Amino acid sequence: MDFFFSLFMSGLTKGSIYALIALGYTMVYGIIALINFAHGEIYMIGAFIALIFTMHLSAPPVSMTGWTLLLTVAAIAAIYSGMYGWTVEKIAYQPLRGASRLAPLISAIGMSIFLQNYVQLVQTSNFLVFPDLIPQIELPLSWAKTLNRTNFIILIFTALSMATLTFFIKFTRMGMAMRAVAQDPTMAQLSGINLDRVISVTFIIGSVLAALGGLLIGCSIRQIDFYIGFLAGMKAFTAAVLGGIGSIPGAVIGALILGFAESFAAGYISSSYKDMVAFIILIIILTFRPGGIMGTTQTQKV
Amino acid sequence: MATLWISFLAYPLVVLRINTNTKSLDPQWSRLPILAASVFVITIIWRFLLKRRSYLRLTKAVNEASGLSVPKATWLTTVAKSRYRRKLLVVLLVIVAIIPFVSTPYTVNIMTTALIYITLGLGLNVVVGVSGLLNLGYVAFYAIGAYTYALLGYYFGLSFWICLPLGALFSTILGFLLGLPIIRLSGDYLAIVTLSFGEITRLVLTNLGFTRGPRGITNIKPPSFFGLNLNGAPKAFLVEHFGLHPVMDLNRLFIYFIILAVVVLTIICVYRLENSRLGRAWLALREDEIACQAMGINRTRAKLMAFALGSTWAGLAGVVFASQITFINPSSFSFMGSIMILSIVVLGGMDSIPGVIIGAAVLILLPEQLRFFSNYRMLIFGALMVTMMVFRPGGLIQSVREVYIHQASDSPPEPRPVVATPSTMDQEILND
Amino acid sequence: MTDRSLYTNHNGDHNGDPVLSTTALSMVFGGLIALDRVDLKVERNSITALIGPNGAGKTTFFNCLTGIYPPTRGAITYQPEKDRQINLKGLAPDRVTQLGLARTFQNIRLFNNLTVLENVLIGCHCRMKAGLFGALLRNRKTMAEEKAFIDFSYDLLVRYGLQASVNELAKNLPYGAQRRLEIVRALATVPKVLLLDEPAAGLNINETNELGALIENIRSQEKLSILLIEHDMNLVMKASHTIYVMDYGKLIAVGAPSEIRQNPAVIKAYLGEE
Incomplete structure (x- = not known):
């Protein structure tokens, strides 16, 4: 049973990190119907920035430690990634507004290749060790068997970010504007919503969440390289589609399902099949529910 | 402004390089001015191009509004639709056929790769360009072809010539079987499912015993030429009389000509398909699914056909690829492969055969040319993809529809029946 | 009336x-x-x-x-x-x-990037027979059928006054002509x-x-x-x-x-x- 619970917890952790990235995909898709292939790279850049600033800030002139270090690094990584997300949108997607569906997709793929190679060139193509940023905290002994402090902090972080996001989308003016654009961009524009601004904000939020995901995965796996964005991005995108792309709760549910599936498959079957299980689940679910779990199958208007 | 912004953005990654040995930061201040200077230049060019683009759009809009809607054809498009098209293709074919006799084995190898990708591009074009089904797992069918030859050759010693049709057949069947459950998915859902299918195929190949996992299969035999040892007497003959490069492996040369023949065959097939009842059904499907059904077209059947037939060429290309490279393992068939082929289709111009050919040539040959920049080539490649899409989203060559010339003989030519002048294209002269 | x-x-x-x-x-x-x-x-x-x-x-x-x-x-x-x-x-x-039963749509649904003639030819789809092999081999039967239906479509277009734009892309037609083309396309299904x-x-x-x-x-x-x-x-x-x-x-x-x-x-x- 303990084995089961530890698999459950690791699935939950993994799922929540996927969820952080998946939210970026689903929000962007909800608003401009674009699969933002460069999103995984933003997550990777988030992890790199976090690593660089950890090294910077924990070294002698500043010498931060514990919570201050974690929070400062998280903030810097989030801000930088947000800016990267914004810039990527301005360069690669905004000039393509109104083009055919495939043009932005290819542009996104190009951007993804560019960012990957950019990081590889200016940094390194080797694996980098990620320091343990999670402060020492005492967990009740009964939990410690299944839940380590890293996973605990990851869950807290994720839960907090999602609560903030939900609040933002439900109760702020910008959140309302975003929902309006997702419903009908033309109508939203006619009622005075600045479409460009909404899209920018969406990219920034998505990138911030991805950066947090990058930081947390760094803390949990303890090593990063320029290529981590690709697989994580693909998984997160799968999660978003699984849940019904465009739907925010859908992305979270999809990500959790994916996390559990991988974790249990790795534990009970074999770890070499864990990636496959995720994709097989996706195909099965989409075969029976073509719109994803939370997605609505729209009746096409004629 | 933009320069400052990007420099600021890039500062931590570019300047604060992590030193893996000492586990400390290794500031590289000298990079900053270089970065700033290059960003500055790029920004100016970018701005200029954007201005030019919006100016061009404006003039086009004005022209259209004033009824002067003559879309200005670029020279590439003009070439693609000139009536010399066929002759041009033949000339091109002759040039491509001569190349191996005047160049090195290295060039032949790259050209073979480019030709393989042309086949792949044309096959995917049937699915994505013509039928509008986004397939992100196309490389899986390529893998099926390659593994068909590799495995059947390895275990049963079957020859290339038996495996070529078999590889195509297996890919088609697999395409059909995969198509069955997922064909009712639309747009991006189809994309992600095909993507997962591609990944699953790769993972299966990695994990199964009889595919020899990540080690892959080595020593794949080259195709036989009536059992002749090509590197013996025939080679000596060719080297002596046709100026063939002395270190050229004739087996490779033979593969080059096989894939060239496959490409020619593919071009003919795809062209004929596109201008047939079936091809029109696919086009209708891409343009508007509902209207397509309202025309009496069975949507599911048309989609399945496109999906399965598109996979056929991937299978063919796969078999040739295996024989060219003589060693395959699952990592030859990663997601990047699918992306590469898709980029060929989109960059070249959707639903345009010359477009796909040029797209493949550019995408395969360009990185080779960029070897000069060695490390930077993929970086430049990515940037070029973005630039291409921003400034020429329709691809290098926009597709051109066939023009039908109708010669009315019975009715007196009141208003001339057809707008097209005979010089526009060479198709279907109809007399009644 | x-x-x-x-x-x-x-x-x-x-x-x-x-x-x-x-x-x-x-x-x-x-x-x-x-x-x-x-x-x-x-x-x-x-x-x-x-x-x-x-x-x-x-x-x-x-x-x-x-x-x-x-x-x-x-x-x-x-x-x-x-x-x-x-x-x-x-x-x-x-x-x-x-x-x-053939229909047109409230908001025009033409095949925009195809020519006018092709639009009508697609309307002929269910009366044509050519399959995969016909398309690839271009045998005599297929070509005869193709010609017959091109003639049919052309006549239809002439009858409803669209002959001047046979080879134009459907999206480039003026609005009224698009409406008419949609009707002609429906008629092509007989x-x-x-x-x-x-x-x-x-x-x-x-x-x-x-x-x-x-x-x-x-x-x-x-x-x-x-x-x-x-x-x-x-x-x-x-x-x-x-x-x-x-x-x-x-x-x-x-x-x-x-x-x-x-x-x-x-x-x-x-x-x-x-």
């Missing part, structure tokens, strides 16, 4: 020879009743109009007829010949077209019943008048029956033999144009309570 009485009798009693009829056709979306037991008959060789305020369920009715939505209850009977009956309920849209969904939407008065003549022309030339959804009262009154009025998914009146004009229920539906 003085010979209107040839096709229907004016008192709204339809005992003639219906080519298409629905009995108690209902469509429910979730809790919303979009169509409520609709009984409608299209007489052979006549023009029948279906009118009603926005959101009355007219287009939904079309979608049920053509198989885009499966109706919740009721029957759709189609009689291509007098003594042959087919129930269309539950058939897929392409089947329905193959059997002889239907027994032509369903027109607001063909006059977006046309000016002159074009609408031309359209009225065109519809009558089609009926007499192509020997088919037309079911028409339309907002333009002028057109409906002039062109149609029988008019059905729908409101909130129910039929509220049926009869000849002159009767409908004076029907108090219709006036109420259109103008609201006095």
